[in-house]
Amino acid sequence: MGKEEKGLNNFFENYLKQDPIFINKSILHWNYTPDKILHREKQITEIAKILAPSLKLEKPSNLFIYGKTGTGKTCIVKYVTQEMGEVAKKKKLNLKVVYINCKYQRVADTEYRLIAEIIKNLGETIPTTGLPTKDVYDFFFRIVEEQKTLLILIMDEIDHVVKKMGDEMLYTLTRINDQLKESKVSIIGITNDLNFINNLEPRVKSSLSEEEMLFPPYDAVQLKEILEQRAKIGFKKDVLEEGLISKCAALAAKEHGDARRALELLRVAGELAEREGKNLVTMEDVDVAQEKIDRDNILEAIKTSPKQHQLILQSILQLKKQNGKEEIFTGQVFEVYKTIGTKYGISILTSRRVSDIISELDMFGIIQTKLVNKGRHGRTREICVNLSSSTTEEIEKILPVG
DNA sequence: GTCAATTCACATGAAAGAGACCACGGTCTAGTG
DNA sequence: CTAGACCGTGGTCTCTTTCATGTGAATTGACGA
Numbered sequence: 001m002g003k004e005e006k007g008l009n010n011f012f013e014n015y016l017k018q019d020p021i022f023i024n025k026s027i028l029h030w031n032y033t034p035d036k037i038l039h040r041e042k043q044i045t046e047i048a049k050i051l052a053p054s055l056k057l058e059k060p061s062n063l064f065i066y067g068k069t070g071t072g073k074t075c076i077v078k079y080v081t082q083e084m085g086e087v088a089k090k091k092k093l094n095l096k097v098v099y100i101n102c103k104y105q106r107v108a109d110t111e112y113r114l115i116a117e118i119i120k121n122l123g124e125t126i127p128t129t130g131l132p133t134k135d136v137y138d139f140f141f142r143i144v145e146e147q148k149t150l151l152i153l154i155m156d157e158i159d160h161v162v163k164k165m166g167d168e169m170l171y172t173l174t175r176i177n178d179q180l181k182e183s184k185v186s187i188i189g190i191t192n193d194l195n196f197i198n199n200l201e202p203r204v205k206s207s208l209s210e211e212e213m214l215f216p217p218y219d220a221v222q223l224k225e226i227l228e229q230r231a232k233i234g235f236k237k238d239v240l241e242e243g244l245i246s247k248c249a250a251l252a253a254k255e256h257g258d259a260r261r262a263l264e265l266l267r268v269a270g271e272l273a274e275r276e277g278k279n280l281v282t283m284e285d286v287d288v289a290q291e292k293i294d295r296d297n298i299l300e301a302i303k304t305s306p307k308q309h310q311l312i313l314q315s316i317l318q319l320k321k322q323n324g325k326e327e328i329f330t331g332q333v334f335e336v337y338k339t340i341g342t343k344y345g346i347s348i349l350t351s352r353r354v355s356d357i358i359s360e361l362d363m364f365g366i367i368q369t370k371l372v373n374k375g376r377h378g379r380t381r382e383i384c385v386n387l388s389s390s391t392t393e394e395i396e397k398i399l400p401v402g
Numbered sequence: 403g404t405c406a407a408t409t410c411a412c413a414t415g416a417a418a419g420a421g422a423c424c425a426c427g428g429t430c431t432a433g434t435g
Numbered sequence: 436c437t438a439g440a441c442c443g444t445g446g447t448c449t450c451t452t453t454c455a456t457g458t459g460a461a462t463t464g465a466c467g468a
Contacts, residue, residue, distance in 0.1 A: 378412050
């Protein structure tokens with residue numbers, strides 16, 4: 001016991017003595033906003049131009065922004081509105097900016113909760129459930145009106161709103177100004193679904209996208225500069241192997257120029273090196289980081305998903321083990337699921353539901369499915385699991401039974 | 403051999419139910435002056 | 436008299452079931468050469 005304690009002590013002391021690789025890790029986090037945002041000057045000025053009327057308390061046009069993940073949409077909108085907020089504060093203008101991410105589950109995935117969330121951001125509270133939705137709207141209108149303010153409503157990942165609850169609610173929101181006398185609301189919608197706007201009802205489309213902007217992906221060179229800018233202040237000097245940043249940039253550029261991904265790669269690689277007590281981050285660390293990020297995402301998704309989902313995933317994995325390379329189909333999964341379920345006394349869902357769960361697993365990226373038509377033999381989803389064996393093992397530890 | 407009809411094994415949609423959660427208003431109860 | 440406990444009602448939310456409809460190539464079978 002005493003010996004162990006001493007060992008642990010040593011470990012901690014060594015840990016502290018170690019030359020840390022980082023100066024400030026949070027700089028390498030994607031939601032850190034640097035002083036100077038690179039390669040987005042054009043977008044910044046454009047957004048500023050569009051939003052500027054709000055400083056005269058005139059309602060700016062609704063703005064619709066689209067671009068792939070990690071192209072800086074959120075970052076820049078936040079940056080511009082923040083700056084504006086400060087100017088407004090100095091001039092004592094009643095300007096409010098509310099940022100809502102519509103995707104983060106459990107926060108705002110119903111009409112009710114979304115409005116409740118906006119209300120919360122305006123500094124009021126409303127019960128989390130139990131009220132008729134109409135009451136929530138009325139309450140929202142009332143407080144906006146009472147505050148006599150110009151409200152800029154930023155709705156990130158706005159496509160999720162429509163997917164979950166249709167565009168009726170967006171229509172209501174865009175028409176809100178008709179009902180307000182003292183206040184005005186303008187909406188900034190952000191999405192990474194490039195087709196989203198075309199699937200909207202025309203009346204919503206026209207009012208939501210009075211202005212439109214596209215954020216192009218970063219290319220490898222730009223990513224590299226962004227990484228360099230942050231690495232300079234986030235990492236200690238000379239801890240990065242030659243060409244390491246280029247590698248991160250290149251890897252991320254392959255994945256549709258995602259700056260968030262690039263930063264994560266760099267940071268995780270640094271953490272890995274740090275953990276091993278090295279004082280140089282190497283190329284291998286980046287490779288390991290790449291794998292680790294994917295695996296962690298998947299594991300996290302599985303851990304937090306409901307038991308039935310886990311059970312179905314387990315059925316899929318078991319099938320994969322059994323028939324080796326052969327493809328797996330929905331029907332088979334359902335059969336295996338049924339036997340496992342009954343064996344362990346877990347209630348069995350209908351095949352209809354199982355089918356949905358399989359596509360949910362697909363969306364999470366845990367499995368890949370493809371719709372195949374096998375003529376006489378019907379139509380089904382072909383399921384494949386592209387996980388390394390170590391990941392599979394990790395997953396199996398989490399799974400409910402067996 | 404050819405062509406259209408059939409058929410399979412699910413996918414996909416819509417609607418509705420079950421059970422959990424919660425706010426609200428009314429009623430009851432115990433403590434206080 | 437009043438604050439707080441307790442209860443019933445009516446609303447939402449999530450997960451699920453039930454019913455209904457769709458899909459598209461392999462298969463079948465009729466037909467003609």
